[in-house]
Amino acid sequence: MSSIPSLSAQNLPAFEFKSSVITVPVLNIYTTDINVLSLQLREKVKQAPEFFKNSSVLIDLQNIQDQELNLSLLVDAIHNVEILPIGIRGGSEDHKKLAHQLQLPSFNNARSSAEKPVIKETPEPTVAESAEPVLNNIENTLITQPVRSGQRVYAKGDLVITSHVSAGAEVIAEGNIHIYGALRGRALAGVLGDETARIFCSDLQAELISIAGNYRISEDIDQSYKKVPVQIYLNEQALIIQNT
Amino acid sequence: MARIIVVTSGKGGVGKTTTSAAIAMGLAKKGHKTAVIDFDVGLRNLDLILGCERRVVYDFVNVINGEATLNQALIKDKRCDKLFVLPASQTRDKDALTVEGVGKVLKELKKTFKYIVCDSPAGIERGAHLAMYFADDAFVVTNPEVSSVRDSDRMLGILSSKSQRAEKSETPIKEYLLLTRYNPARVKLGEMLSVDDVQDILSLHLLGVIPESQAVLNASNSGTPVILDEASDAGQSYSDIVDRYLGEDKPHRFIDEEKKGLFGRLFRS
Numbered sequence A: 001m002s003s004i005p006s007l008s009a010q011n012l013p014a015f016e017f018k019s020s021v022i023t024v025p026v027l028n029i030y031t032t033d034i035n036v037l038s039l040q041l042r043e044k045v046k047q048a049p050e051f052f053k054n055s056s057v058l059i060d061l062q063n064i065q066d067q068e069l070n071l072s073l074l075v076d077a078i079h080n081v082e083i084l085p086i087g088i089r090g091g092s093e094d095h096k097k098l099a100h101q102l103q104l105p106s107f108n109n110a111r112s113s114a115e116k117p118v119i120k121e122t123p124e125p126t127v128a129e130s131a132e133p134v135l136n137n138i139e140n141t142l143i144t145q146p147v148r149s150g151q152r153v154y155a156k157g158d159l160v161i162t163s164h165v166s167a168g169a170e171v172i173a174e175g176n177i178h179i180y181g182a183l184r185g186r187a188l189a190g191v192l193g194d195e196t197a198r199i200f201c202s203d204l205q206a207e208l209i210s211i212a213g214n215y216r217i218s219e220d221i222d223q224s225y226k227k228v229p230v231q232i233y234l235n236e237q238a239l240i241i242q243n244t
Numbered sequence B: 001m002a003r004i005i006v007v008t009s010g011k012g013g014v015g016k017t018t019t020s021a022a023i024a025m026g027l028a029k030k031g032h033k034t035a036v037i038d039f040d041v042g043l044r045n046l047d048l049i050l051g052c053e054r055r056v057v058y059d060f061v062n063v064i065n066g067e068a069t070l071n072q073a074l075i076k077d078k079r080c081d082k083l084f085v086l087p088a089s090q091t092r093d094k095d096a097l098t099v100e101g102v103g104k105v106l107k108e109l110k111k112t113f114k115y116i117v118c119d120s121p122a123g124i125e126r127g128a129h130l131a132m133y134f135a136d137d138a139f140v141v142t143n144p145e146v147s148s149v150r151d152s153d154r155m156l157g158i159l160s161s162k163s164q165r166a167e168k169s170e171t172p173i174k175e176y177l178l179l180t181r182y183n184p185a186r187v188k189l190g191e192m193l194s195v196d197d198v199q200d201i202l203s204l205h206l207l208g209v210i211p212e213s214q215a216v217l218n219a220s221n222s223g224t225p226v227i228l229d230e231a232s233d234a235g236q237s238y239s240d241i242v243d244r245y246l247g248e249d250k251p252h253r254f255i256d257e258e259k260k261g262l263f264g265r266l267f268r269s
Helices: A034-047 A071-080 A093-101 A125-130 B016-029 B060-064 B099-112 B126-133 B146-162 B184-188 B195-202 B214-222 B233-245 B262-268
Strands: A026-028 A056-060 A084-089 A141-143 A152-155 A159-161 A170-173 A177-183 A186-189 A199-204 A208-211 A214-217 A230-235 A238-243 B003-008 B034-038 B083-086 B115-119 B137-142 B174-182 B205-211
Touching: A034 A071, A056 A071, A071 A084, A071 A093, A084 A093, A141 A152, A152 A159, A159 A170, A170 A177, A177 A186, A186 A199, A199 A208, A208 A230, A208 A238, A214 A238, B003 B016, B003 B126, B016 B034, B016 B083, B016 B115, B016 B137, B016 B174, B016 B214, B016 B233, B034 B099, B060 B099, B099 B115, B099 B126, B115 B126, B126 B146, B137 B146, B137 B195, B146 B174, B146 B195, B174 B195, B195 B205, B205 B233, B214 B233
Parallel strands: A026 A056, A056 A084, A141 A159, A152 A170, A159 A177, A170 A186, A177 A199, A186 A208, B003 B115, B003 B137, B034 B083, B034 B115, B137 B174, B174 B205
Antiparallel strands: A199 A230, A208 A214, A230 A238
16 A cells, blocks of 8 residues: 555565556568668558557567568667567567567567467566576465455466455466356466466356456356356367356 | 454445444443544544534544644543544544554553444545554445445455554454345345345355434434434344344344234335
């Protein structure tokens, strides 16, 4: 509670790492010719200068993966039209090295789904490089109290809740989520992209369920899953709810 | 050992001040020296409900700022000499409250009082946070409707994470549910959540159900805590709540619709 700074100030965390899913525009690059790129980019931006101004963009290098590219010039060209590149994806190892020198994070290749939101791992690009998940450091979390509205629980491994999750609460796990009570809030499993993560719950009334960024909101969840135990998993990017 | 009770809800207008006045009076009538503090700085109300508004000289903020002593600010109730009221300031706002200041006042009160009832303002900001920060027990006042229930749920989350007990990892605050303005007839018609519906969402220890009652309005208007209206359903219900809180085992009342005979139907409704 920042409004009361004197409240045992030294115990309050000054920051918090969170995982969040955002949608960013992607710039698919088809040529390594910076002059052509720069020219066309300027033409495009001219059509709607206000729309593009200071917007962020992810540079997608999938289509020129095997070609050499002067990334520094490309970034300059993008900066010139007042767009801010926030990273690259789908490039070769050389591209990644160049990006690293420019302090731009490189993201993993996108899967077939074009609308899949990109997970921005950390706000600090330099950290992103070193923040490789250590597999044997998995922490599972057990919660025995109700998760109340407005509360948020994050588990680095699996999350087990033996009570209910209220509407307006958020339970997030890098692994699976088990809820032995009603789920009325949001549950997000496999937030770092683990598509094998599952959600198990004994009464599904969720506001939102998500696995590895694929989500479904309460409106799209059939009412027949209420008060029955279900499991939720991903099958080829599709979220499957199944009675257990 | 003195216990600090916070009466809280998140949502406004659900009956926090009525409840604070009633249970403080109830505890005092049982012979326990009780203080009731109005934390709603700027929107002072408790003194009105307790009928002592014309005797306010110094207030909570004066005591915090050292402009008055606690004894100068505490108002002794005229009906029960075990009950004392610490009114809020009407001319200040909630920023006048500080953790240190509130902590100091409560520490001093704990020396002489058995129960200290903190009447929390609505919301989850500073005033409400400070009202619950030092609490040992929390009375969560909820109306049987969805927004009130959700706000109470939010408040419960804050109680379990942002109180002094939570920060020091001590035994958590004991939470009790008080369901106010309950109308069994409307529950039956599906216009109101039932006790079970609310319990399903909040899973709390139910301390009592206070029926929707004209007596509450009359009591507020006349500056008498409704618990003193022993003939009324709301008054009896608050008495039960005080008894239950003190450890007595009393069956719940006013949850089911009163069965009216033919004459009752003809003359009462």
